[in-house]
Amino acid sequence: MKIGILGSGAVAQALAAGLAGHGHEVMLGTREPAKLADWAATRPAVRVGSFADAAAFAELGVLAVKGTAAEAALKSADASRHLAGKVLIDASNPIADAPPEQGVLRFFTTLDDSLMERLQRAHPTVKFVKAFNSVGSALMIDPKLAGGRPTMFIAGDDTGAKATVTDLLAQVGWDAADMGGAVAARAIEPLCMLWCIPGFLHNDWVHAFKLLKP
Helix, strand or coil, rough: CCEEECCCCCHHHHHHHHHHCHHHHEEECCCCHHHHHHHCCCCCCCEECCCCHHHHHHCEEEEECCHHHHHHHHHCHHHHHHHHCCEEHHHHHCCCCCCCCCCCEEEEEEEECCHHHHHHHCCCEEEEEEEECCCCCCHHCCCCCCCCCCCEEEECCCCCHHHHHHHHHHCCCCEEEEECCHHHHHHHCCCCHHHHHHHHHCCCCCCCCCCCCC
């Protein structure tokens, strides 16, 4: 399918290259497309355009920017028009512009209101699904870990949107665990904090979560 990715950092680039490698048509949206000219030249399967270009192109969108820039990116994409009725994977996290404390990131949200809920309220016609926020970019596509396929925890208010994301996750090496409505993003976003602690404390960035069932 046509996937439009809003963002140009490491997460956006990893998802763009990986999803293109799985046969999807991908456009990466950025504020300054010229800055990605060298990167794009080595990846002919990925197009580059503005945020609005990527959103209009998308059958499915991915929000892959810093949490502090998420609303601005959606505004630049004219999300209420270009993403209305579409699935939007929210890979962002509400990381504050402050250093970690003993390896624990600081968030600008509270446990009573997630970033995705804020974005969903601001753009009610967009079908937000939380995913790809609880692992590093190097493991987002086709993770190879000794424990087998890891688990991606997802949440969102639209059942059909979550089914679409579950199928996409399966294509790229993940089992999905549906945690419920958008309110569950309050629990999923802090998984980013937990995932990062071994990295900050021990430089261990190669791991992922797995939900074990009987």
